[in-house]
Amino acid sequence: MSRAFDFLVIGAGIVGLATAAELQRRNPRARVAVIDKEAAVAQHQTGHNSGVIHAGVYYAPDSLKARYCRAGLRATFEFCAAHDVPHRRCGKLIVATDARDEARLRDLAARAAHNGLTLEWLDRAGIAAREPRVRGVAALYVAETGIADYPALCAALANDIRARDGELLLGHEVLAIQERADEAVVETSQGALRGARLVVCGGLQADRLARLAGLETSLAIVPFRGDYFRLPAARSALVSTLIYPVPDPALPFLGVHLTLTADGGLTLGPSAMLALAREIYRPWAWQARDAVDALRYAGTWRLLARYPRAGIAELLHAASRRAYLTAARRYCPELVLDDLATWSCGIRAQAVSPAGELIHDFAFAGTARSVHVLNAPSPAATAAFPIAEAVVTRLLGEAPA
Ligand SMILES: Cc1cc2nc3c(=O)[nH]c(=O)nc-3n(C[C@H](O)[C@H](O)[C@H](O)COP(=O)(O)OP(=O)(O)OC[C@H]3O[C@@H](n4cnc5c(N)ncnc54)[C@H](O)[C@@H]3O)c2cc1C
Known part of the structure; x- marks a missing residue:
């Protein structure tokens, strides 16, 4: 029965x-x-994500993401506080390292203001005052962002x-x-x-x-794998807020970031590479059904054709720790190869249309x-x-x- x-x-x-x-x-x-x-x-x-309680900086005004993220930020903090779930409102810095980044950061600031956030714009000296180990030409400080043990x-x-x-x-x-x-x-x-x-x-x-x-x-769901490294315990006080690069506005991925974890650690990641297995976390894992579905789907190929540069950059990140490090050293030059101990990985479920559009x-x-x-x-x-x-x-x- x-x-x-x-x-x-x-x-x-x-x-x-x-x-x-x-x-x-x-x-x-x-x-x-x-x-x-x-x-x-x-x-x-x-159970395989960055553990960030996002404040809603990035999302298209009036989108569901923008609205639900704002409401979700409040609800998540409330739930964590009421249930003794480890969490912290640690703030976040989005760092521009060159003039192109800075122009994109101004667009982000306008979008975030539309989404109801109050932000602080920092110049070079302001960045150094807030995060002495971080370098950039400008940054946005988002005080509301936090972390949680999901x-x-x-x-x-x-x-x-x-x-x-x-x-x-x-x-x-x-x-x-x-x-x-x-x-x-x-x-x-x-x-x-x-x-x-x-x-x-x-x-x-x-x-x-x-x-x-x-x-x-x-x-169709196209899986995107993101690998993380964990910094040694002695380096976990390198920064006191989350440090993010300025993302490519066309992509839903936020770039390799330095993330404080709810257990007091510091991680670097995630990358964003097309995965050939949806739920297997070993490096370079593949699973026949997942690989066939991803490679047979026209949307996958059209997506790769739309963003060839991003695809190559992510492949380099996956293949070489040094390439990964180079990306992070743009905003935190003090990082060295020995800081990058392999840690974990997550696989994102991203819906893609047959035309290769990412559904944001x-x-x-x-x-x-x-x-x-x-x-x-x-x-x-x-x-x-x-x-x-x-x-x-x-x-x-x-x-x-
Ligand atoms: C690398 C990475 C970083 C991220 N960082 C953040 C972040 O910092 N902040 C943030 O807000 N979001 C982040 N996200 C996004 C966030 O983790 C997801 O959006 C969210 O976890 C989705 O939750 P879900 O319940 O929909 O999916 P899931 O957590 O994937 O749960 C789906 C469940 O369905 C079950 N299931 C599937 N098929 C079957 C079946 N046939 N039978 C029975 N059960 C089935 C699975 O076993 C699974 O438990 C990140 C995601 C990734 C991958």
Whole structure:
């Protein structure tokens, strides 16, 4: 006999867990279950990211990313404080190292002001006063940015869900999804589950889960791998804020940055290279199905053709620690090769259109009984609580707040 729930949520990353918690908040008596193929929560993007609570500098004005990031910043700080999740409002510096960077930084400053941020513009001397080890011609100081231990945040969400009689069905791989007139039936590696409504937050598998459910979408997830290095403990006080380069405005990646971690460390990363495995973290990993899907998809090749320089630069970063170091030394000349101890890597789920366009904003789709989160790249960890509110509103057919 298959078990029945009011709401099934596929994916125990931060978006799925925040969605389950929001469903319980709005429907305290509902039977809610979160399904994930892994044995623990936060095993993919949520557990392999930079750990930054973004303030919303970069995102196109009035986009979902811009709106949800601002609301998510507040909600994430509040949740961390209320649940003793390690976090810190450490601030961030975006550093321009030449005239082209400086022009892009002025555009970013205008965008950030439109998004409601208060920023400080620093000249060369202002940078030296704030971060003596950092060099640049100009910088933006963003006081609101912070860091959080996202896996700990997810553990706290999972505890809350269980405490309200929700279930976490870990080790359940979703194999098929069938929607009927009155329910969705989810076939898993441990048997069938039925839900009156279904939310799918599958991260790197979002496109496959959508197709499994019969949703027509032309988008595909293209995985981008990001490698991180960790600096030795003796160097973790090198900077006291997060240090970012000025990103290429055409790309959703923010560049190799120096990031303080919630456990007191300092990391450098991530790169952004096309990956041939969606969920395997060894260097140069590939997996037949993932590689075939990525290489057979016209959008992948059109994307590479659009950004050949960025593609080559990222390949160099992946192949050579020295190339990686050169990028970071532009703003922190004191870094040396011995500082770069291989640490971890994350793989981003980035939706790409068949024309090779990167889908910048969060994207959702739905059927009568379900909502699918199709594109939730950075800053979706920061924005998870507002994303969850929007998903639940859509699922329940309510008017947005
Ligand atoms: C390198 C990197 C750096 C980043 N830095 C930041 C940052 O500093 N700040 C920020 O806000 N955001 C950052 N992000 C983005 C952020 O991590 C993601 O946007 C966010 O974690 C997405 O959460 P999710 O729940 O949608 O996906 P995930 O965390 O990937 O969760 C998806 C879940 O679905 C499950 N699943 C998939 N298929 C199935 C199936 N068939 N059956 C059962 N379960 C399934 C998976 O096992 C997984 O647990 C970064 C991402 C990366 C990769």
